[in-house]
Amino acid sequence: MFKLGLVALPLVALSSGLAGAAEVPYPAGYRDWHHVKSMVIGPGHGLYEAFGGIHHIYANAQAKAGYASGKFADGAVIVFDLLDTKSADGAIEEAGRKVVGVMHKDSKQYAATGGWGFEGFGAGDPNTRAITQAKAATACFECHLARRENDYVFSAARPWSQAPGNHQRAFETARWPC
Numbered sequence: 001m002f003k004l005g006l007v008a009l010p011l012v013a014l015s016s017g018l019a020g021a022a023e024v025p026y027p028a029g030y031r032d033w034h035h036v037k038s039m040v041i042g043p044g045h046g047l048y049e050a051f052g053g054i055h056h057i058y059a060n061a062q063a064k065a066g067y068a069s070g071k072f073a074d075g076a077v078i079v080f081d082l083l084d085t086k087s088a089d090g091a092i093e094e095a096g097r098k099v100v101g102v103m104h105k106d107s108k109q110y111a112a113t114g115g116w117g118f119e120g121f122g123a124g125d126p127n128t129r130a131i132t133q134a135k136a137a138t139a140c141f142e143c144h145l146a147r148r149e150n151d152y153v154f155s156a157a158r159p160w161s162q163a164p165g166n167h168q169r170a171f172e173t174a175r176w177p178c
């Protein structure tokens with residue numbers, strides 16, 4: 001009995017290390033985080049098929065600090081909240097949620113993808129993983145590689161205060177790599 005227990009324990013530890021630890025957590029409460037920016041991608045854009053709609057980018061406290069310094073510490077989480085749009089009478093409104101894209105900084109866990117774990121939660125459902133770690137490199141990281149010098153982050157926060165002494169970097173429009 002005792003012997004069996006000794007053998008079983010490392011097996012449990014190993015399997016949870018492989019399957020559980022690398023999974024990017026659902027970013028609970030992200031709508032209360034810092035709003036970085038929004039963007040509408042309409043028909044005619046090269047990435048309309050994949051990213052058409054309106055997206056809002058949110059950063060948790062560590063990621064907000066990263067936008068300011070250009071270096072993102074472990075624990076930084078950035079959310080790409082993509083919603084469909086509907087247009088009427090010259091107005092564009094949000095419609096159903098398409099995906100909640102996540103970048104989660106953990107330099108050890110996600111060393112193979114620049115220290116960022118990438119995941120997409122289909123329709124924003126915490127239980128619907130559209131990417132999984134096996135596909136993160138090809139589905140997400142290969143494109144984000146273009147921003148290596150910016151810690152793989154495309155967006156830049158527009159200044160959230162005009163006060164002198166504000167150290168935010170200037171707003172820049174993301175240049176989509178297509």
Ligand code: HEC
Pocket residue numbers: 037038039047057078079080101102103118119120131139140141143144152153154155156173174175176177
């Ligand atoms: C074809 C290129 C491309 C692919 C593929 C791609 N992204 Fe991005 N991603 C971008 C661009 C460009 C932005 C900046 C958008 C903006 O400024 O509004 C961005 C922004 C983001 C952000 C906000 C942080 C940042 O870098 O600005 C997250 C989070 C994100 N993407 C997650 C993902 C995930 C998860 C995947 C895989 C499912 C993915 N991305 C695939 C190009 C890409």
